[in-house]
Amino acid sequence: MADLFFHPGLVLVLGAFLLPFLKGNARSAAILGLPLLALYCLWRLPEGTLWSAHWLGYELAPLAVDKLSRLFATIFLLMALGGGLFALGQKSRLEIPAAFVYAGSAVGVTLAGDLVTVFVCWELMAVGSTLVLWAGGTSGAFAASRRYVAIHLLGGVLLFAGVAGHLLDTGDATFTRMAPDSVAHWLILIGFLINAGAPPLSAWLPDAYPEASWSGSVFLSAFTTKTAVYVLLRGFPGTEFLIWIGLFMIFYGIVYALLENDMRRILAYSIVNQVGFMVAGIGIGTEMALNGAAAHAFSHIVYKALLLMSAGAVLAATGRRKCSELGGLFHSMPVTTICGSIGALAISSFPLTSGFISKSMVTQAAIDGQLLWVWLALAAASAGVFLHAGIKFPWFVFFQKDSGLRPADPPASMRWAMIAFSFICIALGVWPEPLYALLPYAVDYVPYTGAHVLTQLQLLLFSGLAFFVMLPWLKRTLTITLDVDWVYRVALAGLCRAGGRLLRGLGDGLRQALREVGSAVGSDIERQRRPGGLLLRSRPTGAMALWTMLMLLAYLLFYYLH
Amino acid sequence: MDKETLRSHWLDRPENVKTLWRGFLAVLALTVIAEPFVHLHPHFAVEALFGFHAWYGFAACAAMIVGAKALGLLLKRPDSYYGKAEDEHG
Numbered sequence: 001m002a003d004l005f006f007h008p009g010l011v012l013v014l015g016a017f018l019l020p021f022l023k024g025n026a027r028s029a030a031i032l033g034l035p036l037l038a039l040y041c042l043w044r045l046p047e048g049t050l051w052s053a054h055w056l057g058y059e060l061a062p063l064a065v066d067k068l069s070r071l072f073a074t075i076f077l078l079m080a081l082g083g084g085l086f087a088l089g090q091k092s093r094l095e096i097p098a099a100f101v102y103a104g105s106a107v108g109v110t111l112a113g114d115l116v117t118v119f120v121c122w123e124l125m126a127v128g129s130t131l132v133l134w135a136g137g138t139s140g141a142f143a144a145s146r147r148y149v150a151i152h153l154l155g156g157v158l159l160f161a162g163v164a165g166h167l168l169d170t171g172d173a174t175f176t177r178m179a180p181d182s183v184a185h186w187l188i189l190i191g192f193l194i195n196a197g198a199p200p201l202s203a204w205l206p207d208a209y210p211e212a213s214w215s216g217s218v219f220l221s222a223f224t225t226k227t228a229v230y231v232l233l234r235g236f237p238g239t240e241f242l243i244w245i246g247l248f249m250i251f252y253g254i255v256y257a258l259l260e261n262d263m264r265r266i267l268a269y270s271i272v273n274q275v276g277f278m279v280a281g282i283g284i285g286t287e288m289a290l291n292g293a294a295a296h297a298f299s300h301i302v303y304k305a306l307l308l309m310s311a312g313a314v315l316a317a318t319g320r321r322k323c324s325e326l327g328g329l330f331h332s333m334p335v336t337t338i339c340g341s342i343g344a345l346a347i348s349s350f351p352l353t354s355g356f357i358s359k360s361m362v363t364q365a366a367i368d369g370q371l372l373w374v375w376l377a378l379a380a381a382s383a384g385v386f387l388h389a390g391i392k393f394p395w396f397v398f399f400q401k402d403s404g405l406r407p408a409d410p411p412a413s414m415r416w417a418m419i420a421f422s423f424i425c426i427a428l429g430v431w432p433e434p435l436y437a438l439l440p441y442a443v444d445y446v447p448y449t450g451a452h453v454l455t456q457l458q459l460l461l462f463s464g465l466a467f468f469v470m471l472p473w474l475k476r477t478l479t480i481t482l483d484v485d486w487v488y489r490v491a492l493a494g495l496c497r498a499g500g501r502l503l504r505g506l507g508d509g510l511r512q513a514l515r516e517v518g519s520a521v522g523s524d525i526e527r528q529r530r531p532g533g534l535l536l537r538s539r540p541t542g543a544m545a546l547w548t549m550l551m552l553l554a555y556l557l558f559y560y561l562h
Numbered sequence: 563m564d565k566e567t568l569r570s571h572w573l574d575r576p577e578n579v580k581t582l583w584r585g586f587l588a589v590l591a592l593t594v595i596a597e598p599f600v601h602l603h604p605h606f607a608v609e610a611l612f613g614f615h616a617w618y619g620f621a622a623c624a625a626m627i628v629g630a631k632a633l634g635l636l637l638k639r640p641d642s643y644y645g646k647a648e649d650e651h652g
Contacts, residue, residue, distance in 0.1 A: 251626075258630040261641065322641075331571055367605040375606065379615070380622035387623050402574070450600040458593045458615035465590060466623035473627050480644075482637040489644060 005050050007063050008038040008073060009111060009121070012080060012104030016097040028088055031096055035081035038107070042073050049113050058173040061113025068294060068440040072110040072230045075298045076103055078424075079222040079305060086309050086417035087215035095135035099219040102128025106223040110230055114173040115163045115188075118231065122159060122195075126152040129224055132216045133208060141211040147485065148208035151194065151201060159191030178235050189236055196228035196279060197272045198245050202252060203485035205272055210264035210321070214312035217264055221271055221308050222301045229278045229297045233440075238285025243374060246280025249273065250381040257388035258474065259481045261322050263311050263397050267304070270347065270389040273381070274300045280378070281362035284369060287441040292361025294439055299354030299428055303346035306421040307393065310340030313414055314397055317407035324476040328402030335409045337398045339418035346425040348390030348460055349382060354428035356456065357435070357447040364445060382456075383463035390460070391467045396476060590616075 015034035022030050047070075051063035080103040087096055105128055108121035126149065133145035165184025167173060178185045197205045209220045236242065253273025257266045274296070281293035313336045314329060315321055330337040342353070349355035359382065366375040409415060428435055436443040467474070528534040572578050594613045604610040 254626055255630040255633060258627060259634045259638065330573070372606050372608075376608075379618060380626070383619040383622050384626050387626065399573075451602045454593060454596055454600045455602070455615040458613070459619040461586075461590050461593055462616045462619040463623045464586075466620045466627070470624065470627050473631055477638070478641050479634075479638045480641045481634060482639060482643075 005045055005063065006041040007051075007108070007111065008042040008045075008077065009104040009107035011038040011041055012077075012100045012107065013124075016100035016104065019097045019100070020093060031084040031088060032081065034100065035077050035084060035103075038104075039074070039077045039081075042070065042077060042107075045070075055116065058116065058167060058171075059114070060116055060173055062108075062117045063111055064113025065111060066440075067438065068230070068234060069110045071294055071298065071438045071440070072226070073107045074438070075301050076106050076110065076223060076226075079103065079219075079301050082302075082305060082417050082421055083215070083219045083222070085420070086218055086312070086414050088413040089411055090135075090213065090215045092135040092137060092213060095132055095213060095216055095219075098128050098131035098135060099216070100128075102132060102219060102223055104128075106227045109227045113175060115166060115175050116173050118175055119156075119159055119163050122191075122227075123156050125224060125227065126156060129220060132219055133212050136211055136213045136216055138211065141213075144208045144211040147489070148204055150488075151204040155191050155194035158187050158194070162187030162189075162191055175231075175234060177237065180236070180239060180241075189239070192228050192231050192235065193245065195224050196232065196275055197225050197249065198279065199248050199252065200484050202249065202272050203483035206256070206260075206265050206268040206483070207485050209268045209271070210262055214316040217268075218305050218308045218312055221267070221304045225271060225275045226297050226301055229275060229282070229293065232279065232282050233290060233293060237282055237290055240283055240285075242283030243280050243371075244283070246276045246278070246283055247374070247377050247381075249276030249279060250377070251384070252276075254381065254384040254388045256481055256483070258392070259479070261324055261476045261479060263314070263321055263323055263326065263393060264308065266323075266389065266393055267307050267311060270385070270393075271304060273385060273388070274304065274347065277359055277362055277378070277381070280374070281365060284362070284365045284371070284374070286365050286369060288361055288368060288445065289365030291436075291439040291441050291443055291445075292358065292363075292365055295358035295361060295435055296355075298435060298438075299346065299358040299425070302421050302424045302428070303343045303354060306339060306343035306418060306425060307347065307389070309414065309418045309421065310336050310343060311393075311397070313410040313418070314407075316410060316414075318405055320405075322476075322478070323396035324478060326397050326403055326405070327400040328398075329405060329407065330398045331402075332406040333398070333409050335415050335418065337394070339422045340398060341394045342422040342425055344390045344394045346429070348386040349456065350390075350429075350460060351448070351453045351456060352426065352429045354425045354435075356429055357432035358428075360447055360452065360456070361445055379459060383459050383466075386460045386463045387467055391464055392474065395467075 012034055015030065015037075019027060019030060045063075045065045047065050047067075049061045049064040051061065053060045053062060080100060083099060083103075084096060087099070090096065102125055105121045105124035109118055109125070112118045112121060130145050130149045130152075133141050133148060136142075162184050165182070165187065166178075169182060169184055178188065180186050180189050194201055194204075205225070209217050212220055232242070249272050253269045253271070253276060257269035257273065260266045260269060278293040278296050278300075281289040281296070313333070314326065317333070318326070318329075320326055346353035346355045349359045363375065363378050363382070366378055432447060436445075525535075529536055594616050597613065602610075604614075608614065
């Protein structure tokens with residue numbers, strides 16, 4: 001190949017293997033330099049299929065670029081950069097290399113022109129993200145990582161079966177638009193949806209992400225679900241039932257986050273909620289909706305990472321993660337409080353923040369399609385986002401009653417990562433044109449109209465009023481809320497234990513019976529071997545001679561008869 | 563840390579919190595009063611109702627809180643339910 005391009009994902013993945021050999025400033029420089037180098041490589045790539053290969057008679061395109069893939073690869077690399085900066089002080093030597101493998105393979109998915117490459121990168125992401133979880137180092141993180149990897153391997157198996165079926169059906173590996181019209185395509189769609197955190201298996205996300213280290217959950221929040229959004233955008237735009245899946249995710253996220261006490265689990269549920277907006281947009285499927293889903297993925301990655309950074313800073317400083325034990329931290333952590341609040345405003349789509357200019361495109365698409373019920377649900381959900389993430393998170397962590405904790409703001413690297421991401425949240429909200437220019441379709445949308453700003457303010461501020469009026473109802477309790485993971489953590493585990501007990505019981509019974517029969521036979525034999533028993537009885541010689549003669553006669557008789 | 567330093571921030575004083583509340587309510591009222599002065603272009607009939615986004619936002623949130631509470635009655639468990647009261651402090 002004369003036109004040899006560096007694959008931006010490979011830069012990160014290969015660079016990750018370099019990191020363990022570096023120390024001190026060289027390591028820090030590499031952590032910040034690798035994503036920058038990858039960004040440079042990405043933006044030098046022209047559009048089109050750049051690498052092609054043959055494999056088992058199929059045409060593969062491991063490196064292919066268009067506007068959509070460049071948009072997602074860009075935000076993934078920005079995220080690797082910001083997350084790397086935030087995690088510079090992380091003691092675990094495993095976490096950042098694992099996160100770079102994870103981010104690099106996510107970039108690999110976005111730059112894959114064929115389904116085989118998508119699958120390979122998909123599985124590499126599962127490995128990278130599981131290692132990020134392991135780097136958390138606690139027994140809780142390890143247990144969660146086992147459940148996490150089980151669900152993702154299940155998703156991977158379904159995806160693999162789907163891709164294999166698609167190859168057999170069509171003979172073409174190209175990753176293009178599909179419709180859920182065959183078993184193979186359904187399997188691919190289900191594989192994608194599992195990673196998106198769609199029902200019924202969404203519980204893997206809030207189960208696993210909050211168990212990572214203070215910096216690990218920042219990385220985890222970005223790649224898996226948004227890669228799923230990307231592949232859904234490319235593979236299944238306009239698949240109507242995705243609207244309903246998305247709406248379910250939106251309200252599931254809100255309700256569970258309202259009940260939750262762990263600050264990072266609140267944010268994990270709100271990932272499902274936000275991805276729900278994107279999935280619903282993909283289901284609507286118009287150019288406006290798809291642009292909205294893509295733009296929302298971009299701004300979501302930034303403000304969600306920012307929110308998890310502020311939560312990570314609190315966790316690193318206090319060692320506490322429950323809202324019921326936090327509060328009043330604004331006294332001594334002003335930077336974290338302000339940055340966390342900016343993230344909270346952005347996720348709530350307040351005017352002048354990134355959420356306002358991206359989420360509203362999905363809502364606009366519902367209006368354009370005259371989908372009244374979808375629009376009503378999206379409007380209610382927008383109010384609900386402010387409720388569960390926009391106010392609840394900063395209120396219980398930084399304000400509310402004073403916990404008496406006075407931790408200091410985190411070290412410079414963490415502060416600067418938060419400040420940089422806060423800046424992006426506001427910059428995108430004030431000046432959305434550069435993001436709009438990156439979207440896959442031409443943007444014909446003006447976010448800042450008097451009507452839009454006013455109605456959004458009404459929606460959000462009255463949602464805030466509801467929060468404070470009903471605050472006693474939202475009092476934090478030391479509880480968790482059961483989710484579908486109960487089925488495999490308790491019910492199936494119990495069933496397995498009961499099944500094991502039953503089998504053991506049956507086995508014991510069988511062994512007991514055999515032992516009884518055996519010992520009965522044994523003691524019988526023993527009895528016959530005693531003097532006078534059947535086996536040790538002495539017989540007279542005459543009797544033996546008689547028996548021998550009878551045998552010989554019988555032989556003779558049979559010989560003649562024959 | 564003594565009580566005086568703990569309560570030194572202006573946000574800690576009840577009278578300031580009261581002022582904040584008044585300001586918040588004033589802004590709420592403003593967003594509704596401003597409606598006739600802004601060219602709203604309702605897309606659905608229901609949206610044309612006065613102050614739709616205000617009361618819809620409030621009602622939707624109240625409904626979600628009540629809904630969550632009801633679900634909580636059914637599905638809430640102590641946070642040591644899965645046998646890991648892993649608290650990372652201490």
